[in-house]
Amino acid sequence: MGLACATKSGKEFLIEAIKVRLVNTHGAGxxxxxxxxxxxxxxxxxxxxxxxxNHAAAVLVSTPRDTVQELKFGCSPKRDAYAHHHCCGHLPAKRA
Known part of the structure; x- marks a missing residue:
């Protein structure tokens, strides 16, 4: 697989898929x-x-989600749940 493109000027090209170990597709698009x-x-x-x-999406899908969040937002849900929820907006469910 990969991707194909045809520009308005008529140029056509193919870009091969980057082979990676798939970890998570969340956010690839x-x-x-x-x-x-x-x-x-x-x-x-x-x-x-x-x-x-294409390269950025390949890096994302081959990187564990916790690592991506730490790299992009400076927090890790495993290291500091409160900081993770605060900086990333992932709020825990309210207790009854």
């Missing part, structure tokens, strides 16, 4: 789309922007 949009906004060409987005 958001990661891909966010990196693609950011790269395009920076003036990166479409092919390079897609390569960057």
């Amino acid at each position: 958001d990661e891909f789309t966010g990196v693609l949009a950011a790269e395009i906004a920076r003036g990166t060409g479409m092919e390079d922007a897609l390569r960057a987005a």
